[in-house]
Amino acid sequence: MGLCGWGMAIAAVAMAAGATAARADARRVLLLTDGDRDRDLAARVEGQVADLEVTIVKADAALPPDPGAQLAVARARAAEHRAEVVVWFGADGDSFIVRAAQGDRVLVRRVGRVTGALSASASIEAVGLIVRTELRGLAAGGQIADEVVPGPSVPLRPWAELGWTGVLDGENARGHHGVAARVGAALGRWRAAATFAYHPATTLGSPLATIRVEQQSAGVVAGLDLRGPPDPAARWRLGIDLGAAAARFPRVTTAAGPGLTPAASDSPWSPVVTPSVRAAWRLSPVFWLAFSLGADFLLRPPEFGVATGTGFERVSTLRPVEPRALLSLTFDAS
Known part of the structure; x- marks a missing residue:
């Protein structure tokens, strides 16, 4: 060439x-x-x-x-x-x-x-x-149309979910399981709801005493869907949540070792902050299957124990940070 x-x-x-x-x-x-x-x-x-x-x-x-x-x-x-x-x-x-x-x-x-x-x-x-x-x-340097159209007003819609929840509190290798509910509203990508959770009594056992402890909590949660809305055809949603609640831990000492006095039944409580990430899959136009993974930050982790002749003997203290999971059925008429 x-x-x-x-x-x-x-x-x-x-x-x-x-x-x-x-x-x-x-x-x-x-x-x-x-x-x-x-x-x-x-x-x-x-x-x-x-x-x-x-x-x-x-x-x-x-x-x-x-x-x-x-x-x-x-x-x-x-x-x-x-x-x-x-x-x-x-x-x-x-x-x-x-x-x-x-x-x-x-x-x-x-x-x-x-x-x-x-x-x-x-x-x-x-x-x-x-x-x-x-x-x-x-x-040529022009623009679409000749006027600015603001985004549409987004209607407030009901939002709720009910499901299983589990927390690893350090006392049971399988965790402490219960039910959780959230009821609130959503606006576009944002969600806010009142939250409720109940964990039936579980047994804390040691050579010193046997104590049964429940967990009850009520609070609020706010969330943001990062992927999914407002597209009504979206099959998946990914989001983040931040919750704040007051958690009560009613406890009853059912047995105590020789020379030990069972502590009086009471219900210590702690403020709890729970950040989490969530993914949801659409089951129908209004129902989703959601899974959340996060952690409870207990600001005042409760202690459980028995009275001795010289004072108080601690049996267990809950972790200040407890991993938490939530699997729920969600109603969202988006």
Whole structure:
């Protein structure tokens, strides 16, 4: 190959590399589809913008009927796909509805059904041209639409869960098990609830005495879902919780060694702070199976013991930090 041939080859490689770099820097546009009709529209849009400096990303999404809720889902999916612009479609009678969002700016266009033998094809073509026109405007330094649309108001919804809980308190290798309930409300990604837990009495045994101890607690918890909401089609949620409660430990000494006096029954208590992480899997539109893993920080760990002739003999002290797990059925009408 002569010098001319090598020069042409190098130029071709440089052009290809430049095109690849330009495509990598292109504006990302997400097309949300829900059904075959939307996929046909997305395919026409993709064809119309093939010559523009844009990178098309397509994703399925079950959009709610309310336009405000659609916008919330579209914004969330755009963030997941790192897209600057998100486009989705709808229908109103015989007309197509085209919506596009760029940050706080939203475009809404109606495309009436064209009559004639090629009516469906012409309407689909019109949708593609609308999106192309907007993207060309962005390339020229413009913005989507001509007004800022605030995010939709998010309704407060009921939220509750009931399930098993277990804590490793250092006294039983299998842990101290019980039931837990939470009742409250959720707003978007945020949750808040009153919490209740009950652990039936377990036995603390030693050569000195046998003591039966319950655990009862009541408090509040606040949580944030990091992944999942507000997309109603999400199957998984990942989140964090922070709880604060007052825990009581009613105890009864059932036996004491020779020369020892059982301590009077009482109910010591401790403030408890519980940070945790949680994952939830959707079982139905309103029910989730959730698992949380965290730790109880007992600010005043109670001591249990018996009286001797010279004072108090400690039998057990609960750990100041106790690993905790929660497996629950959650109701969330999101």
